[in-house]
Amino acid sequence: MGDEENSTKFARVVRDCAKTSSVAVENVEKFLAALKNTGKELEGISLLDVKNREMISYMAELSLLMSHISCGKSISEHPAVFRASKHRTILERIRPIEQKMKSQIDRLTQGIHNGELKAPPRARPDQMEFDDDSESEEDEVGEEEEEKKTKKYVPPKMMAVRYEEEDNEKETKAVERAKRRALQSSLVQELRQQKRADGKYEADKERERFEEDHFVRLRMSKAEKKRERLQNRDNAIDDLFNFGNYMMRDESGEALSNNKKRKASRTGGPRGKKSRFDRKKSQKLKAKSKVLLEEHFGKTVSLVAAALLRESGPLPAIMFRLRGAVKLNAVWLKKILPIPDVRKSLAILNQHSVVDFKIDSTMRINYSIDRNAILAFSKAPRCCLIAKTLYGGLAEAICEELFSYGRLTCSDTIRKVALRLEQPLADVKEKFCRLAEAQFIAKCPQVVSTLKGCPQFETSYDPFIMPDVILQASSSCAEESRKRKAPSPEGDEGIYWRLNWLRFDRYIRDEMTLELLVPKGSSLERTSRSLTQTIRSLLKTNEVRAAPVATINSAPISLFDMMRCVKENELDIERPDVEKALRILVDESRGVVRKSGDSGGGLFVIDFERAIEQICQFHIESLIREQLESRAVRIFRLLQQRGHLEEDQIEKLTMMSGKETRELLYAMLEEGYISTKPIGRTNDFAPSRTFVLYYVDLPQTVRGLVEYTCKMLRNIIVRRSFEVKEHRQLTDRQVKMESIMETINADEALDEETKKQQMAEVEEMYLSSADRVTLERYRRAQTALNAAETECERALFAFRLFLEFSLRKC
Template sequence: MTAQEVRLCGLLLQEHFGDVVENVGTHLIRNGVLTLRALAQETKLALDLVKKSLCVLVQHGMCAFGPGRRGPVGPVEYHINCEHIIHMLRYPRYIYTAKSLYGDTGELIVEEILQRGQMTMSSTVKTVADRLTHNMPEGQSMDYNEVVSAFSRLVETHFLQRCPPMASAGSSGSGSAETPPAVTQPSNPESHPDCYKLPYISLSGQGKRRRSSEDGEADQRAAKKAKTDSRECGDEGIQWQVNFERFHLHFRDQAIISAVSCKLDQTSGEIVRTMLRMSEVTTPTNAAFTQALSANEIFRALPSNYNIARPILDQYLTLLVDDPMEFVGKAGDSGGGMYVVNLHRALANLARATLESVVQERFGSRSARIFRLLLRKRHLEQKQVEDFAMIPAKEAKEMLYTLLSENLVQLQEIPKTPDHAPSRTFYLYTVNQLPTARLLLQHCYKSIGNLIERRLYETKENKRLLEKSQRIEAILASLQATGAEATQLTEVEEMITAPERQQLESLRHHINKLDSSENQVDETIFLLESYINSTQASR
């Protein structure tokens, strides 16, 4: 783990779970593997607090534990999963994707499971139905069967999966103090054959409307009844979690479709979308290509509103295969031609476009021209760079040295003689895309950490004003619910002065810009991580 990743993980843990969990998580990241006693001693926290922090991390899939170096008779050791911590950056994106695919019900299902880490199907259905009913007009309520249907669709498309069977954390010799309460160690979810199998549950009824004066007590009663309800519904012990990998495959597919649509046209993007949709569940996570599909299958699966004739489809497929970006490849001639989407090639091209964009934004169009030239030609001497890029020698030399100092360009020496004399050595400039992508990824981690720190600072500096605004909004909501007069509402609204209102608007504008910037940087992080992982998997 690099320093920037450790810092980013610490900020995310602190924002979502508080200082104690952040302290425990950061120590685990820096030390790799620790026992419960060692963790309590190093963090100087009470043993009970450390146990509860570990429970939170395990519940959200961010921490795992198992037998230590002494085997089953020794204490249990804990290690943290930093990738799952960084996934918290994408929680809004996961929720928005569920909303766009499955509506408000799918959105709330994914949101509830992300907030709690893992939940049973029955408790999720009841919680979501209650929330939807609370937002409906009086006299209307959400039926449980509608929520069950949305939950089932999310499982069928692999956006939700069962938590894997629990394995024992250690033998009785390890001692109860070394095991956190109420959790056990999960195994790999993908190795579980029934991870997408829905249980039979008997749920009937509708969501209930919360009473504002009893919200806290109602939540506590609902939490106490959750275990009893799951027994009655037949899904006791079956916990469900969000399948991050499936969401990431969807994001990757959307990026590929967007790139094809921008490079060619919407029809080409729709053809690629159809190919990806047909093989989205059957294609392995790290596969270089999608499942081979015949032109006849693609033609039958195209949306009817496009009205693409078969000869036109053949022309589009030929165009996609011949395109230099090589998003689509031909795998055979049977069935009118067998076609695949080159996933690894597509990710490499997307990462390359990202690197070129960064160089252009930071160093200008001429430096970007040199960078693209080195990517295409692989190795060039300084004089060749000047000639091919058509840039004066002095300017080309300055740009090359600037890129070299930023580690975006590398210099390779090829000596003619064993003595490495400068006069008898070729000096070739080159760009290694994979190390450059890793470098840019670290810059992105640093940038998003700075954005989070700035947002937390802005919120802390204006804490009093935000609390006042929230109190007034709560008062207005309660008055509107009771049918108060307009004069009363106006009096409450005037409790915030004009300068305070202006300061609030400015603060919200800044926070929205910071949130938007975080999402944009995270999109770059996702593309670079996908490219790096696909490159490592293909080696």
């Protein structure tokens, strides 16, 4: 029964195969006849022709395979299987193209069936791109003749693509833009200018009152006259061009188009005239300097220094400026600084080498201020840490005493450190000599004479030689000197010492170079150690040759000198390791370490300019990555490598979309990381005939970062002072509690249990659990602020050093 059913099914299948095979044979013959009649197409191979050919071949191969299967043969290794798979793959690849052209094919087939074409086929831009060939039929003959010639490449036209953006993101961006416009409103700025104008009128009234009271006419200097003339001119120009646009000003109150459409020339203008950017940067430096001095010396000294930061001058001019400043200050409104306080403030600033004085041609003593000396106060903790790392705790204490007092004699410094740390004088003296030998401390020039009450200092002297006689007074005399003057002298009176900030700057520069060449956390410990020791030997050999901090290149250093330095400083590295490390540094330091000769085992040079430039570039890239994203860093590096590029070129080279490229470029341009240069094809600079090139001006970017860093440091110092003032009562109670607990702990009449009980009661009495939590939070905040200040100071030092290098190039 089963055999009959199988034979019946097999007969039915054979009949179906024979029927379909005959139909297929007829179709194949028709296709072959159509293909034979089809000529060569000038426009290329037709899509339908390709599909017909492949379909015929595919059906032929299937027929062959079916015949083999009907005969009972195996087709597992038959070559027709591969050929059929090939034709099927081509057909599958053609299917998406046919799907895109479905509308045109349907219209053509419909027109053929109906006998006429109702409408010409219309291209669909959202599915296919067609060449924009709109030539008439009369030119087809000419095109056939020119077909064999070389044609000019015509890029395809850009199609409009719909950008699907979420509505919430649009609303968020609109709200942010509205907030920025509201914060940058010139209405608020006009109120600020009115406030400043009221202050100016008050200063003018105060000036007139001073002249009437003292029967003297105060003359304006040339700088003041020029400043007033420029201010009046700027106000008049702003009034002329103010058309009521209240939403197009930045935080400084200046129009957004003033300094973004046209870049000011560096070499243009009269000599000595600062650009607007330089004036703004100097204002940030003044604000930071004032906050630093107020933190270290108080309000009075900071007001005197602020008067000198505006302009140098004699004591009467300083008094006049201070009187106007104090009268306009909200805190000191009803108090005028007396002359003794001003003189005392000048003496304090001179003691710390911040203020200098000299006598002019009119025999008046003019006071001037050194901004670099003020900015050095913020790196004092790091300098003390450097001294402690190199020479121990006694050297750190010596640096602390010299920084606290500004300048001291050698004998006073040694006695103060020995008394504070309870160390012998000989040990402290040895550390003092080592610091002087390493040039971390320096002597101040001695007074040789006086001229009209102004001291005259010696000009030729060695600032690093120790005095011949020190510590001559006995310890008993030193104890009596607390109450009265010691009768016997020390032997070095009049020879004062101070911290040598330039030497610390050189050490910090070398330390930053070492961190650049050998980053922390290196994977190969042995190689990292040999590289570190080799760079240290290079830097220590270069320390012997005293040079300014902004030296572009070090002097050539031979391998023999390096090995001698290795033995003297016990760096524990062999010569083969040094040679291997030098080869690695020359190849992979990106130009920081170069080989300049072969004498003496090889001459090597350290390029400090290249090192500081790479450090600044790392800071800038880190800021760009934090503020924007990593793709903006890609654009920044591309502009640094290629120079001036257009927006389309940047888009192609970075392989990003046009929208993303424009957004990142405009954001970087707004932050000041890149600059633009308009190039006009004509002299009128019309927008249609002008193209804009983007480029990186690294010195200009670093100047902006100097301004931001100064502002950040000022905010850190102000916040730290506020925290100290806010938690003053808690810290005072803690100090008092610790003193009582030390007294209890030192009492020998009490046993251990009684001591613990009393100490717990005192702690609970002075500080509750909430107070202890607040105090711990305050300590963590102070630690974070101090760490942030240290890092900002390092970055600011690198930025300022880079600017010094760039100025030396000009």
